[in-house]
Amino acid sequence: MADNLLVETRDLVVEFGQKRSFLGRAPQPLRVLKGVNVGIGRGEIVGIVGESGSGKTTLGRSLLGLQAATGGQVLFDGKPLADFPGGEIALRRQMQMIFQDPMSSLNPRQTIATILSKPILLHGIAPDKASALARIAEVLDRVGLPQAVLTRYPHELSGGQRQRVGIARAVMLRPSFVLADEIVSGQDVSTQARVLQLLRxxxxxxxxxxxxxxxxxxxxxxxxxxxxxxxxxxxVEEGECEKVFANPQHAYTRALIDAIPLPVVSQDWLETTAA
Ligand SMILES: Nc1ncnc2c1ncn2[C@@H]1O[C@H](COP(=O)(O)OP(=O)(O)O)[C@@H](O)[C@H]1O
Ligand SMILES: [Mg+2]
Known part of the structure; x- marks a missing residue:
């Protein structure tokens, strides 16, 4: 594991359904995370893989402090999330999320300009609207969106453009940590490759x-x-991607590798497919 972790979990346990039942019998809680230890180093891109229902989204939400822990803890920069200096708002600036299709997370009645300027003004990153717009222009350019999207509404953009707006919004505040949960699922391979290349x-x-x-x-x-x-x-398994691929230790990992439909030759795939 990388030293100097930015975000980590220690023996994280998350259970659902702990309410007492109608008849007064205590139902068995559903234990979704059973003592999970993961860490993401500074500047590191860490994958969390597993089949549907394995607890990935619950873990991701826990990393951002959006899901309460039943046991164990989540640390940011070595300190529990609850002790983050400046509290919730300061934490939100440091930890952002990219959505699969941001349609549901983008206000349909606001233009892209309004959507993107709100967090900047809220967090006091830009002193006034003009400098907020300058920052937005810079980030739009960086994620490969034309400035013309600024006057549009979310439904007027393509799915791919909306995703780039979501990426722009996530990096706008210069966070130190971003969570991306299944953001390229259902996209064709070249679209996936372009988004992954941008993220990298x-x-x-x-x-x-x-x-x-x-x-x-x-x-x-x-x-x-x-x-x-x-x-x-x-x-069940962790390690450098290439090592895990070359020599998976766990039967479950081998099954996931066997389930990959197309052979991916190497990391060069991203560069060649995204080009
Ligand atoms: N808010 C919740 N209340 C009750 N059960 C939940 C809740 N969120 C997730 N679960 C359950 O936790 C398990 C793991 O879900 P999830 O973290 O979404 O897995 P994944 O993202 O890997 O598909 C599933 O069985 C799911 O039904
Ligand atoms: Mg999920």
């Missing part, structure tokens, strides 16, 4: 740390430095 460049440029959740190990291999394999709320 952004991470390198601004020293961003990223947790990248996917059920698809080939996508993780193309993008991530390290990977955690989650099965039934337990990390």
């Amino acid at each position: 460049e952004l991470c390198a440029e601004i020293g961003l740390s990223m947790a990248f959740i996917s059920h698809d190990l080939s996508v993780i291999r193309a993008l991530c430095h390290r990977v955690y394999v989650l099965n039934g709320g337990v990390v």
Whole structure:
């Protein structure tokens, strides 16, 4: 594991359904994370892979402090999330999320300009609207969107453009950590490759740390430095992507590798497919 972790979990346990039942019998809680230890280093892109229901989204939400822990803890920069200096708002600036299709997370009645300027003004990053717009122009350019999208509404953009707006919004505040949960699922391979390539460049440029959740190990291999394999709320395997691929230790990991539909030859795949 990388030293100097930015975000980590220690023996993280998350249970659902702990309310007392109607008849007064205590139902068994559903234990979704069963003592999970993961860490994301500074500037590192870490994959979290596992089949549907293995607990990936719950883990991702826990990393951002959006899901309460039943046991164990989540640390940011070595300190529990609850002790983050400046509290919730300061934490939100440091930890951002990219959505699969941001349609549901973008206000349909606001233009892209309004959507993107709100967090900047809220967090006091730009003193006035003019400098907010300058920052927006810069980030739009960086994620490959034309300035013309600024006057449009979310429904007037393509799915791919909306995703780039979501990426722009996530990196706008120069966070140190971004969570991406299944963001390329359902896209064709070349669209996937372009988005992954953009994420990789952004991470390198601004020293961003990223947790990248996917059920698809080939996508993780193309993008991530390290990977955690989650099965039934337990990390069954972890390591550098290439090593895990070359020599998977756990039967579950081997099954995930066997489930990859197309052979991905190497990390060069990303560069060649995104070009
Ligand atoms: N808010 C919740 N309440 C009850 N059960 C939940 C909740 N969120 C997730 N679960 C359950 O936790 C398990 C893991 O879900 P999730 O973290 O979404 O897995 P994944 O993202 O790997 O598909 C599933 O069985 C799911 O039904
Ligand atoms: Mg999920």
